[in-house]
Amino acid sequence: MQFAYTIIYVPDVAASLRFFEQAFGLQTRFLHESGMYGELETGATALAFAAHAMGDMNIKGGHVAAHSSPQPLGFEIALVTQDVAAAHTHALQAGAIELAAPQEKPWGQTVSYLRCPDGVMVELCTAIQA
Numbered sequence: 001m002q003f004a005y006t007i008i009y010v011p012d013v014a015a016s017l018r019f020f021e022q023a024f025g026l027q028t029r030f031l032h033e034s035g036m037y038g039e040l041e042t043g044a045t046a047l048a049f050a051a052h053a054m055g056d057m058n059i060k061g062g063h064v065a066a067h068s069s070p071q072p073l074g075f076e077i078a079l080v081t082q083d084v085a086a087a088h089t090h091a092l093q094a095g096a097i098e099l100a101a102p103q104e105k106p107w108g109q110t111v112s113y114l115r116c117p118d119g120v121m122v123e124l125c126t127a128i129q130a
Contacts, residue, residue: 005039005046006077009055010118011067013038016049019117023094024079024087047077049118066119072099076113078123084110087124096122 010016017028017038029046031038036051055063066073081087084102091114092098099113099121111125 003045005048007037007048007050008118008120009052009063009065010049010120011052011065012118013049013051016116016118016120019095020047023091023096023116024122067117069119072115072119072121076121076123078125080127081124082126084112084124084126088112088114091122091124 008016013035014031017031017040020026020040021028026040026042026047029039029041036054037048039046039048052063052065064073079087088098088102095117096114097116099115100111102110102112102124104110107128109126109128111123114122114124116122
């Protein structure tokens with residue numbers, strides 16, 4: 001097995017791709033002409049978005065829409081950066097909602113938490129020093 005990608009179901013794939021470009025500097029790798037599926041350029045493992053309609057086609061019984069959940073879902077996307085405070089501020093200016101301001105953890109890592117307009121929770125963090 002190899003971890004290939006994570007797909008997040010969202011109301012508007014193109015809008016999610018644009019937000020991640022503006023807030024975090026990630027570039028769109030691919031957006032299907034239907035607008036129902038797209039991927040960001042994130043290296044060997046892709047971060048992808050699909051329309052809720054695609055999720056409804058794939059999953060009998062539906063799924064929980066992150067954007068309409070009053071609380072963030074129990075998963076996050078973690079993005080490593082050298083300057084968490086600056087990245088956090090930039091993401092807020094792009095439309096993210098602050099869940100937790102940057103703080104240094106006891107193990108020396110700086111971490112913050114944001115919620116994207118599509119409901120996805122993002123952790124911004126410095127690399128863990130082993």
